[in-house]
Amino acid sequence: MAPILTVNDVKLTIDGKPILKGVNLIVNEGEIHAVLGPNGAGKSTLASLIMGINDLKEPDSGEIIFKDKLINGLKITDRAKLGITLAWQEPARFEGITVEEYLKLSGRNNPELDVVECLELVGLDCSYLSRFVDDTLSGGERKRVELASILAMRPKLAVLDEPDSGIDFASMEDIANMIKTMRDRGTTVLMITHREEIAEIADRATLMCDGKVVQTGNPKEVGQKFKTMCVKCEVRNPELVGGE
Amino acid sequence: MATKDVLDTVAKKFIQIGLPKDLFEKNRFNLLVDRNRVIVRYPAPGVRSEVVETPTGVKTKVYVEPGTKLEEPVTLCFGAAETTEVQTTEGEIIVGEGADVKFQVYGAMAEGIKLKHKNKLKVRVEKNARFEFLDLHYNGEETFVELDTETEAYVGENAYFRSVFKQTRGRAGKVRIVLKATVDKKGVAVFETKMIGKKDDEIYVEDVIHLNGEESRGISKSRIIAVDETKATFVGETYGNAPRCRGHIDCSEVIRGKDVTVKAVPVVVVNDETAKVTHEAAIGSIDKKQLETLMARGLTEDEAVDVIVQGMLR
Ligand SMILES: Nc1ncnc2c1ncn2[C@@H]1O[C@H](COP(=O)(O)OP(=O)(O)O)[C@@H](O)[C@H]1O
Ligand SMILES: [Mg+2]
Numbered sequence: 001m002a003p004i005l006t007v008n009d010v011k012l013t014i015d016g017k018p019i020l021k022g023v024n025l026i027v028n029e030g031e032i033h034a035v036l037g038p039n040g041a042g043k044s045t046l047a048s049l050i051m052g053i054n055d056l057k058e059p060d061s062g063e064i065i066f067k068d069k070l071i072n073g074l075k076i077t078d079r080a081k082l083g084i085t086l087a088w089q090e091p092a093r094f095e096g097i098t099v100e101e102y103l104k105l106s107g108r109n110n111p112e113l114d115v116v117e118c119l120e121l122v123g124l125d126c127s128y129l130s131r132f133v134d135d136t137l138s139g140g141e142r143k144r145v146e147l148a149s150i151l152a153m154r155p156k157l158a159v160l161d162e163p164d165s166g167i168d169f170a171s172m173e174d175i176a177n178m179i180k181t182m183r184d185r186g187t188t189v190l191m192i193t194h195r196e197e198i199a200e201i202a203d204r205a206t207l208m209c210d211g212k213v214v215q216t217g218n219p220k221e222v223g224q225k226f227k228t229m230c231v232k233c234e235v236r237n238p239e240l241v242g243g244e
Numbered sequence: 245m246a247t248k249d250v251l252d253t254v255a256k257k258f259i260q261i262g263l264p265k266d267l268f269e270k271n272r273f274n275l276l277v278d279r280n281r282v283i284v285r286y287p288a289p290g291v292r293s294e295v296v297e298t299p300t301g302v303k304t305k306v307y308v309e310p311g312t313k314l315e316e317p318v319t320l321c322f323g324a325a326e327t328t329e330v331q332t333t334e335g336e337i338i339v340g341e342g343a344d345v346k347f348q349v350y351g352a353m354a355e356g357i358k359l360k361h362k363n364k365l366k367v368r369v370e371k372n373a374r375f376e377f378l379d380l381h382y383n384g385e386e387t388f389v390e391l392d393t394e395t396e397a398y399v400g401e402n403a404y405f406r407s408v409f410k411q412t413r414g415r416a417g418k419v420r421i422v423l424k425a426t427v428d429k430k431g432v433a434v435f436e437t438k439m440i441g442k443k444d445d446e447i448y449v450e451d452v453i454h455l456n457g458e459e460s461r462g463i464s465k466s467r468i469i470a471v472d473e474t475k476a477t478f479v480g481e482t483y484g485n486a487p488r489c490r491g492h493i494d495c496s497e498v499i500r501g502k503d504v505t506v507k508a509v510p511v512v513v514v515n516d517e518t519a520k521v522t523h524e525a526a527i528g529s530i531d532k533k534q535l536e537t538l539m540a541r542g543l544t545e546d547e548a549v550d551v552i553v554q555g556m557l558r
Contacts, residue, residue: 051536051540053536053540054536075539076536076539076540077539077542077543077544077545079540080539080540080541080542080543081542084540085540085541085542086540088533088537091537092531092533092534092536092537093534094534094552094555095467095555095556095558096554096555096556096557096558097551097552097555105538105541105543105551106541108542109542149541153541153542
């Protein structure tokens with residue numbers, strides 16, 4: 001399979017603190033690729049750089065390549081037009097915008113858009129269409145609407161930052177199925193998480209620790225390594241990234 | 245009453261600045277005034293009214309009979325299809341005991357005209373009545389209106405009054421909006437103002453709510469978007485004068501441009517130890533995460549701003 005996203009030796013320092021220390025990652029077209037790693041490993045920072053959000057338009061050095069195109073420095077809108085999108089770990093709230101409007105905006109270039117189906121796939125019924133995407137939605141509902149909006153958009157690459165956080169354990173299977181549906185409909189998924197159970201649905205997984213990629217491979221093996229070496233570890237495990 | 249020709253001319257100019265076509269096509273108006281001429285007048289059931297043309301505008305008195313309940317809103321329009329020096333409108337609305345009605349009032353100032361509009365309104369919402377007053381303003385992008393409007397309301401026992409002032413398209417012009425309410429026992433007053441100012445528009449909004457009755461409630465909510473060199477001031481005053489009354493002021497002003505000047509002044513005064521009045525005020529540019537979310541779905545920055553602003557002004 002051809003790579004859809006290549007992250008090549010990406011380094012980033014924020015306020016004098018090295019956050020990404022030479023990240024290498026290849027996401028293949030059509031796969032669900034999980035990025036596992038403890039809190040503070042740099043997963044969200046990497047996601048921001050891929051989308052160009054949070055004033056992170058480009059790394060200090062290294063390349064981010066989407067389908068043979070260098071996207072360092074590109075505007076968010078232009079990246080979205082290439083087919084990249086992102087779901088925030090804590091999605092924004094919008095006053096006066098309904099779920100239906102939000103899904104229609106997200107899917108305005110999707111000729112097969114079916115907003116009711118998007119909601120059903122994330123476990124919400126059509127009564128949510130008229131709800132506002134504001135703070136009257138619970139955290140879990142808001143997260144589901146965010147995932148529905150990605151289904152609506154049907155991008156080429158979706159970066160999902162902790163899609164499982166704020167979602168109760170019982171519904172985890174819904175979310176896992178939804179992510180598989182996303183992939184089956186042609187969206188490559190880069191899924192960030194710090195729970196190895198959810199990473200198991202991935203086709204491949206990458207383990208990040210302390211701003212570096214430690215391993216990429218089979219999700220079970222990567223998940224096992226994460227479980228044994230990272231879960232109890234605070235931020236960086238010298239056994240993984242070497243003592244400094 | 246005017247001829248069909250006059251109505252057609254006015255309709256064309258008002259639809260051009262965004263008034264819904266349906267209002268004209270389906271003859272929705274109970275009263276339509278162009279400057280100082282009554283063009284349409286069609287009574288609503290249970291609503292008695294007197295309308296007098298004056299040299300510069302109209303004077304209206306409306307009495308909603310007690311117990312009147314209307315599904316459809318009473319629809320009024322006070323507009324100007326052409327430039328005129330001043331337009332003065334004066335009104336009195338009494339909503340009888342137990343009535344439940346909604347007035348939808350369109351202020352329409354045709355594209356390109358200049359006008360000073362002065363408006364004074366007195367409202368009395370009697371015991372157990374519900375009254376919603378939606379004041380929807382439509383101006384053209386090249387219209388310049390100096391609007392000075394004052395509303396004084398009395399909200400009776402267990403009554404509900406909601407007054408909404410909305411101007412979400414075109415230019416605001418130079419606007420002074422003053423809303424005052426005195427709220428009796430268990431009554432509720434809700435004031436909402438939603439406006440957008442552009443170029444050198446000047447917006448001044450003042451909400452004053454006196455919670456004088458036990459367990460009365462007041463909400464004063466404003467959303468002002470200031471673009472270009474707009475100057476905008478919001479003053480919200482709520483007085484908690486009675487036992488267990490509750491008031492809240494919620495104002496949010498969004499600035500877009502380096503040369504705007506915005507001010508928010510929430511004033512809360514409590515004269516009873518069981519009263520509670522709270523406020524939140526926010527002034528800032530458009531939320532970055534909202535903006536970036538929409539851009540990540542492929543909207544340009546300007547499109548995203550428009551979606552966010554129209555949502556806030558909804
Ligand atoms: N804007 C920022 N300013 C300073 N430090 C930051 C900023 N964003 C992230 N960091 C730091 O970068 C590191 C990685 O954060 P993050 O990418 O959010 O990790 P993860 O998503 O893996 O939990 C953390 O130490 C965090 O404190
Ligand atoms: Mg994170």
